[in-house]
């Protein structure tokens with residue numbers, strides 16, 4: 001009898017395929033570790049750092065809520081609660097937006113890569129209608 005039956009080989013290959021898929025899902029597309037983690041909830045944006053160095057910034061976004069939220073990076077010297085606002089749309093006007101992801105589903109994690117983040121002051125917001133005024137804004141400094 002051969003040490004490896006075809007049947008054993010098939011189940012081994014299947015097991016390896018599962019491991020590869022699991023690893024791909026856990027580390028994301030690039031496998032690059034985030035420089036900054038941002039936690040989203042109803043209705044809060046919580047970065048794990050107040051200051052990040054300029055250059056390539058990988059933001060690991062985790063939406064802990066059950067509803068979808070956005071994460072947008074706005075370059076501005078305005079205070080987080082003083083961004084230009086469109087009352088009719090119930091949204092921030094997004095002047096100075098440098099990066100963002102919309103409609104991150106509840107429970108999902110996403111990676112947002114900003115190729116070259118310039119030094120300065122930023123505000124992280126969710127711009128789903130109404131969410132900014134409910135408190136979804138947080139300052140971030142790049143220096």
Ligand SMILES: [Cu+2]
Pocket residue numbers: 068069070126127128131136
């Ligand atoms: Cu939101």
